[in-house]
Amino acid sequence: MTWLPEVVSCLRHRCFTPRSTAAQPAKMPSPRVTRAANTSNPNVSGRFEFMSLLTNKTSVSDQTLTRHRTSDSPVHRKDSNSSSSQQQLPEEDCMKLNPSFLGIALKSLLAVDLWLSKKMGVCAREGSSWGSARPMMKLVEISGHGIPWIAGTIYCLYRSDSSAGREVILNLLFALLLDIILVGIVKGIVKRRRPTQNRMDMFATFSVDKYSFPSGHATRAAMVSRFMLNHLVLAVPVRILVMLWAIVVSLSRVMLGRHNVTDVLFGFFMGHMQYSLVEYFWLSPNTLPALFKY
């Protein structure tokens, strides 16, 4: 499991596309950051910075640039580190200087993930290429939301008059609550930010829902669909509809720009695992008689 921290770190740092330079913690300025900062100040254009390297002027802006230049240099950073052994390199820089094979493979995979997710986010805005389908995708989103599913299951439990029916519905409720808890824990650990193309206009979210890994809709869709296919007696066309619903809910997460592809793929896998967990800990009148007394 030594690879796990590297995977989490890679997901968390977005790897190739920092959302905004202002939001980043203090770290070694990259040439891109320096250039972006300079363009906002007309006195400190890229050209001026180049000239100041030659003329060695000692104006305030020059001093700032000199500081940037010296801290940009790995040699200087090494020196300053040795003079102050307390100072540590930020984690991101360490990864760049000493990339492992796993790190490179992960970063490449995530670069493809970000590129593909952006391409597939065709309903992310009203003005996107499939922007007119956005309202329909938001309906699909609500169909996989936790609140209607939990409320509906509680209602069915209340209305159920057979003990076999109550057992199945109670286990579905257990599965839905387990899903919310497990997804919340993983989101809180990984803390991967949602894609830049996402608009945070989702219905009823928790604080962890600002994070995107894994997709809670994908876990729920995978888990609930497997649950229904295994525990309800359904006609073949309905079974196909259930499978299609799970796929469409998962796909809609990327199309709405809410998630990257890997969030949804992992979510789908995690939903299947959660179902297996529910099967393993199946609540029955034998295992939990107190729950089935009434």
Ligand SMILES: CC(C)=CCC/C(C)=C/CC/C(C)=C/CC/C(C)=C/COP(=O)(O)O
């Ligand atoms: C409805 C009743 C009776 C109780 C509600 C119990 C409760 C507090 C449920 C929480 C449901 C909830 C807010 C789930 C979050 C759903 C969500 C927005 C997930 C994010 O999905 P993602 O695919 O974007 O990761």
